[in-house]
Amino acid sequence: MARLQRLSGFPEWLPEGQVVEQLVEDTAREVFELHGFAGLRTRAVEPLEQLLRKGEIDKEVYVLRRLHAEEGEPDAGLGLHFDLTVPFARYVLEHAGQLEFPFKRYQIQKVWRGERPQEGRFREFTQADIDVVGRDSLAFHYEVEMALTMATLLDRLPIPRAVIQVNNRKLAEGFFLGVGADDPAAVLRAVDKIDKIGPEATERLLVADAGLTAAGARACLELAGIRSEDASFADRVRALGVRNDLLDQGIEELVAVVEGARRERPGAVVADLRIARGLDYYTGTVYETELVGHESVGSIASGGRYDSLASDGRQTYPGVGISLGVTRLVSILLGRGLVTVSRPVPSAVLVAVVDEEARSASLAVAGALRARGIACEVAPAADKFGKQIKYADRRGIPYVWFPEDGAHSVKDIRSGDQQAADPLRWEPPEEDRLPQVRSVETQEARS
Amino acid sequence: MARLQRLSGFPEWLPEGQVVEQLVEDTAREVFELHGFAGLRTRAVEPLEQLLRKGEIDKEVYVLRRLHAEEGEPDAGLGLHFDLTVPFARYVLEHAGQLEFPFKRYQIQKVWRGERPQEGRFREFTQADIDVVGRDSLAFHYEVEMALTMATLLDRLPIPRAVIQVNNRKLAEGFFLGVGADDPAAVLRAVDKIDKIGPEATERLLVADAGLTAAGARACLELAGIRSEDASFADRVRALGVRNDLLDQGIEELVAVVEGARRERPGAVVADLRIARGLDYYTGTVYETELVGHESVGSIASGGRYDSLASDGRQTYPGVGISLGVTRLVSILLGRGLVTVSRPVPSAVLVAVVDEEARSASLAVAGALRARGIACEVAPAADKFGKQIKYADRRGIPYVWFPEDGAHSVKDIRSGDQQAADPLRWEPPEEDRLPQVRSVETQEARS
Numbered sequence: 041m042a043r044l045q046r047l048s049g050f051p052e053w054l055p056e057g058q059v060v061e062q063l064v065e066d067t068a069r070e071v072f073e074l075h076g077f078a079g080l081r082t083r084a085v086e087p088l089e090q091l092l093r094k095g096e097i098d099k100e101v102y103v104l105r106r107l108h109a110e111e112g113e114p115d116a117g118l119g120l121h122f123d124l125t126v127p128f129a130r131y132v133l134e135h136a137g138q139l140e141f142p143f144k145r146y147q148i149q150k151v152w153r154g155e156r157p158q159e160g161r162f163r164e165f166t167q168a169d170i171d172v173v174g175r176d177s178l179a180f181h182y183e184v185e186m187a188l189t190m191a192t193l194l195d196r197l198p199i200p201r202a203v204i205q206v207n208n209r210k211l212a213e214g215f216f217l218g219v220g221a222d223d224p225a226a227v228l229r230a231v232d233k234i235d236k237i238g239p240e241a242t243e244r245l246l247v248a249d250a251g252l253t254a255a256g257a258r259a260c261l262e263l264a265g266i267r268s269e270d271a272s273f274a275d276r277v278r279a280l281g282v283r284n285d286l287l288d289q290g291i292e293e294l295v296a297v298v299e300g301a302r303r304e305r306p307g308a309v310v311a312d313l314r315i316a317r318g319l320d321y322y323t324g325t326v327y328e329t330e331l332v333g334h335e336s337v338g339s340i341a342s343g344g345r346y347d348s349l350a351s352d353g354r355q356t357y358p359g360v361g362i363s364l365g366v367t368r369l370v371s372i373l374l375g376r377g378l379v380t381v382s383r384p385v386p387s388a389v390l391v392a393v394v395d396e397e398a399r400s401a402s403l404a405v406a407g408a409l410r411a412r413g414i415a416c417e418v419a420p421a422a423d424k425f426g427k428q429i430k431y432a433d434r435r436g437i438p439y440v441w442f443p444e445d446g447a448h449s450v451k452d453i454r455s456g457d458q459q460a461a462d463p464l465r466w467e468p469p470e471e472d473r474l475p476q477v478r479s480v481e482t483q484e485a486r487s
Numbered sequence: 488m489a490r491l492q493r494l495s496g497f498p499e500w501l502p503e504g505q506v507v508e509q510l511v512e513d514t515a516r517e518v519f520e521l522h523g524f525a526g527l528r529t530r531a532v533e534p535l536e537q538l539l540r541k542g543e544i545d546k547e548v549y550v551l552r553r554l555h556a557e558e559g560e561p562d563a564g565l566g567l568h569f570d571l572t573v574p575f576a577r578y579v580l581e582h583a584g585q586l587e588f589p590f591k592r593y594q595i596q597k598v599w600r601g602e603r604p605q606e607g608r609f610r611e612f613t614q615a616d617i618d619v620v621g622r623d624s625l626a627f628h629y630e631v632e633m634a635l636t637m638a639t640l641l642d643r644l645p646i647p648r649a650v651i652q653v654n655n656r657k658l659a660e661g662f663f664l665g666v667g668a669d670d671p672a673a674v675l676r677a678v679d680k681i682d683k684i685g686p687e688a689t690e691r692l693l694v695a696d697a698g699l700t701a702a703g704a705r706a707c708l709e710l711a712g713i714r715s716e717d718a719s720f721a722d723r724v725r726a727l728g729v730r731n732d733l734l735d736q737g738i739e740e741l742v743a744v745v746e747g748a749r750r751e752r753p754g755a756v757v758a759d760l761r762i763a764r765g766l767d768y769y770t771g772t773v774y775e776t777e778l779v780g781h782e783s784v785g786s787i788a789s790g791g792r793y794d795s796l797a798s799d800g801r802q803t804y805p806g807v808g809i810s811l812g813v814t815r816l817v818s819i820l821l822g823r824g825l826v827t828v829s830r831p832v833p834s835a836v837l838v839a840v841v842d843e844e845a846r847s848a849s850l851a852v853a854g855a856l857r858a859r860g861i862a863c864e865v866a867p868a869a870d871k872f873g874k875q876i877k878y879a880d881r882r883g884i885p886y887v888w889f890p891e892d893g894a895h896s897v898k899d900i901r902s903g904d905q906q907a908a909d910p911l912r913w914e915p916p917e918e919d920r921l922p923q924v925r926s927v928e929t930q931e932a933r934s
Contacts, residue, residue, distance in 0.1 A: 047565075050530040052578065054585055055592070058526050073833035074857040076864030079505050083497040083611055084531075084597060088554075100553075106601035107535075107548045107566070118494075119554070131499065138501055140881050142867050144832075145502070150531060154553035164530050179867055181846065303847065304854070385591075386520035399628065400750065407751070410521040417523030420589050420626055434587050 049155075049163030051367060053374065055384035059475045061166070061370045064197060065148055068168040068364060071193040072146035075185070077170050080145040082127040084152075085118040090130055100153040120152040124169045125361060129350035132173055132357050141175040141357075142182070148366070159375070160337035160368045169343075171361030173350065178358040180293060183325040183345055184300035186362045190341050191301065191308035194329070198379055198479035199369065201332040202340065205267075205312035206297050209322050209344070211277070211290025212313070215263055218284035219256035225320060226250040231264055232316035264314040270302060271295045273311040290324075297325055323347040327362050331372065340369050382476040383436030388468045389416035389450070390432040391441045396422045398443075405443045408463035414473070416441070429453055438472050496602075496610030498818060502831035506922045508613070508817045511644060512595055515615040515811060518640040519593035522632070524617050527592040529574040531599075532565040537577055547600040567599040571616045572808060576797035579620055579804050588622040588804075589629070595813070606822070607784035607815045616790075618808030620797065625805040627740060630772040630792055631747035633809045637788050638748065638755035641776070645826055645926035646816065648779045649787065652714075652759035653744050656769050656791070658737025659760070662710055662724070665731035666703035672767060673697040678711055679763035711761040717749055718742045720758040744772055770794040774809050778819065787816050829923040830883025835915045836863035836897070837879040838888045843869045845890070852890045855910035861920070863888070876900055885919050 046052075053061060069079070091101050102120040121127045124147045132139065148168040155161055170189060172182045187204050194202040212231075216224040230245040237245075239261050246257035259280050266276050274291050294311055301309035317326040324345030331340050343362030350357040373379045389409060391402045402418045409416045417437075419428045425442070432440050433453055441450045441461070450466060451458040493499075500508060516526070538548050549567040568574045571594045579586065595615040602608055617636060619629045634651050641649040659678075663671040677692040684692075686708050693704035706727050713723050721738050741758055748756035764773040771792030778787050790809030797804040820826045836856060838849045849865045856863045864884075866875045872889070879887050880900055888897045888908070897913060898905040 046581070047530065047532070047534075050532060052528070052530055054582060055525045055527060058528065061528075062526055074860070074862045076832060076834040076862060078502040078832045079509055080502060081499070081505060081508075083494065083499055084599075085494070085497060085611070102551045103554050104549045104551060104567070107550050109601075120551070134493070135501060144864065152531075154556075164532070174867075182867075185865075304850070385523060385525045387523040403751070413521070415521045415523060417591065418632075420621075 047163075049157030049161075051162055051164070051371060053370070056381045057370065057374050059381045059384060060373055060379055060477055061366065063477045064364075064366050064370055065166070065168065067196050068148060068193055068366070069146065071189065071196060072168075072170055075144075075170075075189045075192075077144045077146040077189075080128070080131070080147050081149060082121070082124070082131050082147065084120055084150070086121050086127055086130065088117050088119050090126060091119045091122065093126070100155050102152050102154055122153045123151055124149060124167055124363065125171070125346075125349065128169070128171055128173075128361075129357070129359075132350050133352050136175070136352070136355070136357070142172050142178060143174075144170070144172045146170045160365075160371060162367055162371075165365065165367035168364040168366050169361055170363075171343075171359050173357045173359035175357060176355055178360065180296070180324075181300075182360050183293070184297050186325075186343065186360050187297060187301050187309050187327060188304055190327070190329070190362050190364065191305045193364065194341070195305070195308065197369075198477050199331065199373065200334060200378065200479075200481055202329050203307075203332060204301075204309045204327055204329045204341065205315050206294065206309060207311070207313055207315035207326050208290040208294040208297075209324055209326060210286050211294055212263075212316070214284040214287025214290050215277070215280075215282050216260065218282035218287055219252060219259050221256070222251055227252065227260060228316050231260060231314070234261075234264055234314060266313040267310060269298070269307060269310045271299050273298075273313065277313070293324060317342065317344055321346045321349045323358075325360065331369075334372055334376070337368065337372055340365050340372075378480050380478045380480060382478070383438070384475070385417075385435045385437060386415040386475065387417045387435070387437045388414055388472050388474075389439045389441050390428065390435075390437045391416055391418045391443060392425060392428045393419045393422040394442075394444060398422075401443050402441075405441055405448070405463045409441075409466075412467070414468060439468060494610075496604030496608075498609055498611070498814060500817070500821065503828045504817065504821050506828050506831060507820055507826055507924055508813065510924045511811075511813050511817055512613070512615065514643050515595060515640055515813070516593065518636065518643060519615075519617055522591075522617075522636045522639075524591045524593040524636075527575070527578070527594050528596060529568070529571070529578050529594065531567055531597070533568050533574055533577065535564050535566050537573060538566045538569065540573070547602050549599050549601055569600045570598055571596060571614055571810065572618070572793075572796065575616070575618055575808075576620075576804070576806075579797050580799050583622070583799070583802070583804070589619050589625060590621075591617070591619045593617045607812075607818060609814055609818075612812065612814035615811040615813050616808055617810075618806050620804045620806035622804060623802055625807065627743070627771075628747075629807050630740070631744050633772075633790065633807050634744060634748050634756050634774060635751055637774070637776070637809050637811065638752045640811065641788070642752070642755065644816075645924050646778065646820060647781060647825065647926075647928055649776050650754075650779060651748075651756045651774055651776045651788065652762050653741065653756055654758070654760055654762035654773050655737040655741040655744075656771055656773060657733050658724070658741055659710075659763070661731040661734025661737050662727075662729050663707065665729035665734055666699060666706050668703065669698055674699065674707060675763050678707060678761070681708075681711055681761060713760040714757060716745070716754060716757045718746050720745075720760065724760070740771060764789065764791055768793045768796045770805075772807065778816075781819055781823070784815065784819055787812050787819075825927050827925045827927060829925070830885070831922070832864075832882045832884060833862040833922065834864045834882070834884045835861055835919050835921075836886045836888050837875065837882075837884045838863055838865045838890060839872060839875045840866045840869040841889075841891060845869075848890050849888075852888055852895070852910045856888075856913075859914070861915060886915060 104118045213224040216227040227250045246252045298311045322344035326344035328339040329341035341364045345360040347358040393402045450461040660671040663674040674697045690704045693699045745758045769791035773791035775786040776788035788811045792807040794805040840849045897908040
């Protein structure tokens with residue numbers, strides 16, 4: 041086999057890194073299920089015309105063809121999905137008759153984008169999404185629930201503090217209309233560039249491209265500078281003197297999200313009026329999430345309310361969702377050394393083999409431990425015990441079991457402590473049962 | 488959005504079916520981890536030249552390109568993997584310096600093959616693989632362990648009885664050489680067709696294509712007819728009068744696998760000398776698995792020993808592995824009505840909302856239940872209680888909680904039984920905590 045080259049943008053972890061990714065996904069699943077979201081998976085492929093509906097991303101799509109494709113194949117014109125929202129919207133339309141609405145689902149899958157790879161940005165990556173969709177209508181309170189569910193998840197993960205930043209499209213659009221914008225979407229696109237090009241260039245864009253007056257452009261920039269952990273942003277918005285009904289509705293909704301979240305989890309959610317989100321299908325609350333101290337890698341959890349993403353012409357299925365960037369988060373944790381992993385293997389115990397004829401005695405011990413949920417493996421060969429202990433040590437397996445006739449014993453190879461033990465009763469300490477992921481910052485352990 | 492067409496070969500489940508798939512994957516993961524296999528994932532793509540090394544499958548590969556690809560892109564020439572063995576072999580070579588050998592890993596991922604879809608055969612499907620690879624050598628006993636680990640998993644799943652059929656390439660090749668074959672691989676390919684074309688046509692093939700004598704061809708067919716649950720196949724093979732050293736070694740290994748498995752799990756593994764496996768990289772034990780009563784859909788778990796799949800020219804990494812066809816298995820369970828699912832949602836409880844002003848009281852109850860691991864959701868609207876109960880009933884949620892001032896109560900909506908309850912103490916019965924998957928045949932429940 042020829043020398044192998046890693047593929048830029050297609051990350052793979054060593055077993056230790058995989059423990060971290062698995063923990064993130066397991067925790068996401070647990071929190072999502074506790075909140076009543078049903079697990080779902082969609083196929084990895086969608087017809088290209090589905091994928092290209094969201095104009096901005098079309099250049100990033102991976103197209104498929106069979107190596108020996110024939111003309112007019114049913115799976116010609118397929119591409120890999122670039123997010124989980126578009127496939128979910130398609131799934132809802134396809135199965136609407138068999139689903140109960142409002143329909144709450146979570147979905148943890150890989151997606152693919154042909155973007156230029158850089159830190160936190162990959163060509164293949166995993167997302168963990170939650171969405172709620174209604175038929176024809178969807179109660180506003182789900183926009184609070186999304187933020188709270190994601191805040192609960194982020195709080196349970198062994199990661200630096202995360203802050204969910206929320207804004208509201210009605211607020212923004214109402215404000216832009218109120219300062220005289222003809223095309224609020226153009227204003228939004230310009231405001232979305234503040235972090236990249238700075239406020240002065242943005243102000244010029246707002247006048248040149250979005251057709252605002254100089255005063256209007258300045259008001260939009262002032263709006264984007266407002267941030268608060270409570271409802272106080274509302275007064276600061278109103279102080280800008282812009283009047284519009286949609287703006288009022290947006291303020292009311294954003295107050296409800298921020299205050300609703302603050303009651304349950306103070307500090308987890310802030311109103312940040314700079315948040316725009318690139319996608320044009322959002323119609324209400326929008327979310328982004330900053331990992332404090334690691335803001336430069338971008339948002340680790342984003343989403344928003346959408347009213348017309350899924351529609352079959354007769355009915356619409358408005359929804360709200362938020363998506364955790366699993367691969368981005370894990371790549372930060374691993375790449376910046378923010379976590380430690382106690383061991384890269386599930387085994388808590390290595391059962392030693394006294395001699396090859398007695399391998400079945402070791403298998404019996406392993407069977408007894410496994411029956412009580414203790415992961416273990418049997419030594420590969422009846423080497424000298426010192427070599428068998430080294431096998432465990434190199435893998436971080438904390439215990440070695442010696443199944444000697446009538447005198448079973450188990451050794452903690454970290455302390456050297458060795459004790460008589462019964463395979464039908466012995467239990468490892470709780471923290472040794474499973475690999476532990478520990479935050480370097482807080483030293484709090486998760487498993 | 489235009490009318491949607493399902494894509495043949497790209498299965499998607501309704502939430503209820505997803506519960507079944509998740510159970511299969513969770514059980515696989517649990518059993519694999521108990522046996523010391525570390526979780527691993529590889530990227531979905533491989534360079535085409537890697538994928539095309541196994542000549543027979545090349546027509547089935549899906550090739551990728553970016554929609555707006557430029558010349559000489561680094562990810563030109565990529566295809567989606569069609570199994571998890573080839574990517575794993577590549578991963579081992581790429582990371583050999585950072586892995587400990589023997590290296591045990593499991594991998595549960597989707598794979599893609601551009602095959603013609605039919606029952607049990609898909610273009611996108613999930614496999615759950617375990618493999619052990621050594622550096623330069625790998626002890627034989629892992630060939631027993633693979634069968635036993637998979638048998639343990641199959642026994643824990645709510646499925647009809649499964650039988651792992653094993654054969655041995657050394658036995659087969661030694662026998663073919665012993666009857667005078669010049670090209671044992673050609674004999675194997677012919678024998679592999681017995682089930683499709685019948686014994687007479689196979690016999691003709693053995694003479695015409697594989698160059699055997701009429702007597703040799705008959706002996707090969709007799710060999711393929713041998714099946715036993717214990718070591719007794721060995722005498723029947725020897726009674727055919729063929730003598731060859733490789734044959735003797737193969738018999739010895741197959742006896743060890745069958746008897747080793749029989750000691751731990753009688754009836755789970757049988758020697759079946761008809762098993763050939765299409766892939767030419769196997770060098771020792773080969774496995775296929777029959778679901779009793781559903782043999783026509785093909786093997787649900789297959790694999791074998793391979794000595795030279797992964798080699799970098801200096802070192803080889805012999806391995807043995809077996810792969811559960813998750814999607815095939817789930818499609819049989821769902822398509823043939825072999826399981827029932829207690830509910831399609833994780834929620835055990837719906838917390839009713841008395842009026843919208845009191846939604847926060849319902850959220851508090853939900854928070855208390857979730858803190859003790861009880862999945863629940865809060866009613867979407869403060870409708871009449873009858874309507875809220877219907878919401879739960881349509882989703883199969885068994886309990887509705889009424890958070891009335893100072894008088895909390897919870898109702899089992901199946902029995903109508905309603906009792907006072909404390910959100911800090913109440914527990915649902917164990918069988919109501921999670922969705923249950925029940926085998927229609929055995930009525931044994933798993934969750």
